[in-house]
Amino acid sequence: MNFELQNQRILVTGATSGIGLDIAKALAELGANLVLIGRNRDILAELEQSLGALTLAVDITDEAAVNAAFSEMPALDGLVNCAGISILDDVLDVKAKDLDQIMATNVTASAVVTREAARHMIANGRQGSIVNVSSQAAMAALPGHLGYCASKAAMDAMTRVLCLELGPKGIRVNSVNPTVTLTPMAERAWADPAKRDPMLAAIPLGRFASPREVALPVAFLLSSAASMISGASLPIDGGFTSH
Template structure:
């Protein structure tokens, strides 16, 4: 088994906080050279110093800016599409602007970054790997998550199409689908027992995921140990979607 990523250059979007930040640290520990996209300029400067990463403050919903960033991108071996947003709304209160924002960031921007990353890999003759950070919300209905569920289901559909089209060119594409993951923001959001306890009761393992428990499967899918895995949507949910 080889989970190491030495001499692999990997782009991570949404790298300045949450799951993306833990993915960046885990990939560095496994030897990867990183390119990091994010919006928090101060955090990017910090990560550039701490991880030796190449960083770029970028709004990935700006297609022209993304294309410009890739014009000077070194050869990539992998992409982690982790940038994303969430909006919570009931079906009877859903707003068009929330749906547009979710689809713009979670689907359209991810597709554009994947397009550019795949073109980069092909131009440099690399057989690479793309991992989309999706959600258990793509697989089951979650109350109050109409737009978010739809956007993550679209991301999983995108994963399968990318797998079909890029596989013959030597590029693997997979998704990971985490349950509630205890980033600092999620810890605050799920601190109320009335909200937390019913969700925990629905998870057979009886707990939420840690960011590290998401980052390591991402690293596996990027590695040579996953060389025959493509087109999968991997639940990291403690059994939640087994119901």
């Protein structure tokens, strides 16, 4: 088995914060050559130095900007769609503009990036792997998460269609579905015991995920060790979706 990604060129979106940043660091440790997309130019500059990555400041909701970025993209072996947003509201307070924004980022933008990456891989004769960072929210109803749940369920559905269409080209496509993952932002958001404790009680392992516990399964799915896995949605949730 080979979990290394030596000399594999992998594009990661949402790479300047949260889970995406930890994925980028883990892939670099495993020898990947990285292309990192984000909107924070200062962090991108730091990652260019620390990880030796090629970095691109791109708003992935801007299709023209995505197309331009791929016009000079080096040959790719993999893609991680990690850019995403969440706007939380109870059903009775949901706003159409918020739903549109969530879907535009989590679904449409990921589909456009995937389209361009797949075209690029095929044109360069590369077979490889695409991993979509979804959520347990795709598999279970969460109060206040209507738009987010819908967007991540759409991402899982997209994963299956991409698996079907890109498999004959030698490109595997999978999703990972994390539970609450303790990025700095999540640590602040879940600090209130009244919010935190009921969620922890619903996770059989009794704890939240660390970013690295999400990053390493992503690396596995990108690697040749997962060469026969495609179309899967992998819960990384401590058992949350088992009941």
